[in-house]
Amino acid sequence: MGNSKQDTPYYNPQRLYSLTLRLMGEQILYRMYGRGFVHRLYIYMGPQKQRDYSTGLTGGLRYEQEIDFCDTRSLYWGVDAARNIYDGDSVNGLSIDIGYRVRF
Numbered sequence: 333m334g335n336s337k338q339d340t341p342y343y344n345p346q347r348l349y350s351l352t353l354r355l356m357g358e359q360i361l362y363r364m365y366g367r368g369f370v371h372r373l374y375i376y377m378g379p380q381k382q383r384d385y386s387t388g389l390t391g392g393l394r395y396e397q398e399i400d401f402c403d404t405r406s407l408y409w410g411v412d413a414a415r416n417i418y419d420g421d422s423v424n425g426l427s428i429d430i431g432y433r434v435r436f
Contacts, residue, residue, distance in 0.1 A: 347383035
């Protein structure tokens with residue numbers, strides 16, 4: 333048994349298959365005694381198949397920067413431009429995020 337549009341008012345496909353290839357390039361701009369500053373570029377794309385719809389191509393770009401304060405704590409921010417497919421329609425999106433990482 334699968335999901336249906338009657339179950340929920342939001343995107344809830346019955347069957348969804350996707351495969352994504354993601355490439356990431358990273359450059360270390362500064363690194364000394366556990367502190368550092370890096371930036372990264374992600375490129376990703378792949379096919380997506382939803383039940384009752386044709387296969388479409390999804391993908392996007394992401395640029396990110398990260399400051400390491402020490403070996404265990406860092407602050408990052410990034411912007412992501414992506415193309416997604418919902419019920420056969422392609423939707424372009426832009427997101428901006430910021431986060432704080434704590435490593436153990």
